[in-house]
Structures are given as structure tokens and as C-alpha cells.
Amino acid sequence: MKYQWKLEKHLTLFEKYFKLDEYSITHELFGGGFSPVFTREIFERGTVVAVLPFDPLRAKVVLIEQFRAGAIDDTDGPWLIECVAGVIEAGESESAVALRECEEEAGCTISDLETISRYYVSPGGTTEHCSLFCGIVDSEGVGGIHGLPHEHEDIRVMVIDSAQAYAWLRDGKIRSSATIIALQWLELNEARIIERYSS
Numbered sequence: 001m002k003y004q005w006k007l008e009k010h011l012t013l014f015e016k017y018f019k020l021d022e023y024s025i026t027h028e029l030f031g032g033g034f035s036p037v038f039t040r041e042i043f044e045r046g047t048v049v050a051v052l053p054f055d056p057l058r059a060k061v062v063l064i065e066q067f068r069a070g071a072i073d074d075t076d077g078p079w080l081i082e083c084v085a086g087v088i089e090a091g092e093s094e095s096a097v098a099l100r101e102c103e104e105e106a107g108c109t110i111s112d113l114e115t116i117s118r119y120y121v122s123p124g125g126t127t128e129h130c131s132l133f134c135g136i137v138d139s140e141g142v143g144g145i146h147g148l149p150h151e152h153e154d155i156r157v158m159v160i161d162s163a164q165a166y167a168w169l170r171d172g173k174i175r176s177s178a179t180i181i182a183l184q185w186l187e188l189n190e191a192r193i194i195e196r197y198s199s
Contacts, residue, residue, distance in 0.1 A: 003028040008037050019044040045128035049097040050085040052182035053108050055139035056197040061165045062106050062142055065156045082176040094131045102135055106157045108142045110135040116185045130178055136197055
């Protein structure tokens with residue numbers, strides 16, 4: 001059953017590097033009738049593509065580490081270990097973003113993509129939607145420092161055994177949601193992926 005909702009008013013409160021909008025909304029209630037009009041400030045982020053590069057021949061994952069302003073209060077510091085990720089620009093496909101970002105951020109080339117999930121990052125306060133993939137790569141020679149200076153990127157690339165990545169996940173060393181989801185998926189699907197791409 002589809003419930004009804006109505007947008008009463010929409011204002012843009014702030015727009016610079018990011019955008020913040022205010023929505024006044026009423027919606028149908030599960031018990032019948034409609035809610036009073038209420039307001040929510042929503043961080044407008046759009047769709048991002050995140051990719052966990054995986055080498056099935058060597059059972060290696062490619063992870064990146066970079067400074068994240070949103071983690072400046074983290075007791076372990078604001079450098080996070082993550083998947084590759086980027087925002088979809090107008091006219092771009094998910095696969096095009098995945099290919100581009102893996103080249104720019106990790107210096108690796110994807111030969112195939114496995115869909116992991118498409119999910120809302122935090123729908124109570126942001127429109128951000130993540131399309132998450134596992135990218136099949138050859139990890140030989142991958143590493144070093146990457147990123148685009150004009151985007152203020154300083155990205156360290158690491159290639160590690162998948163077993164080590166799972167240990168980092170269990171130990172709480174991985175603290176980025178897309179990376180957590182991707183590694184949990186890979187741990188469940190690794191044998192199938194290795195069999196598919198090693199034959």
C-alpha cells in the first residue's frame with residue numbers, strides 16, 4: 001500500500017560546497033488521517049557511487065585512506081580507511097563513476113562490477129543515496145599516493161589480504177559505512193567471486 005504525503009513549503013537555507021534545504025511536510029498516518037505539518041532540514045547530497053576493488057586471483061582488497069573533515073572529532077583522528085567513492089555528475093552512469101574514481105583514487109582498472117547494494121546513507125537528514133559495488137581488479141603494482149590536487153585529495157592506497165580486511169572490520173578499524181557494508185558482503189561472497197573470476 002502506498003501512503004500519501006504533501007509538500008507544503010520548500011526553502012533553500014544554504015548553498016555553497018553543500019546544500020541545505022528546509023521542507024514543510026504532512027503525510028498520511030498508519031492509524032488514519034494526516035500528520036500536522038512539520039519541518040525538516042535536509043542535507044542535499046545526491047547519489048554517490050562506492051566501489052570495493054577486489055582481486056580474486058590473489059584474494060586482495062584495495063582500500064584507500066584519506067582525511068575526512070566529518071571525522072575531526074574522532075579520537076583516532078580524521079583519517080579513515082575506505083572504499084573508493086565519488087559523486088555522480090549530470091549525465092554520468094554509475095559504472096562510469098566507478099571506473100573513473102578507481103583510476104583517480106586508487107590507480108587501478110576495473111574489469112567487471114558486481115552490485116552489492118543501493119541504500120540511503122542516513123534518510124532522516126540527508127538525500128544521499130549510495131550505489132555500492134565490488135570492482136574486479138588486478139592488484140599487481142597497485143599502491144602509492146593518488147587523488148586530484150585541485151579537489152584537495154591526498155589518498156594513500158593499500159592492497160591487503162581480504163582476511164586482514166575482515167580482521168580490521170571486526171576490530172573496529174574500519175569506520176566508514178559503505179566500507180563496512182562492502183566488506184561484510186565480500187566476506188559472504190568471496191568464495192563465489194573467486195570461483196567465477198578464476199575459472
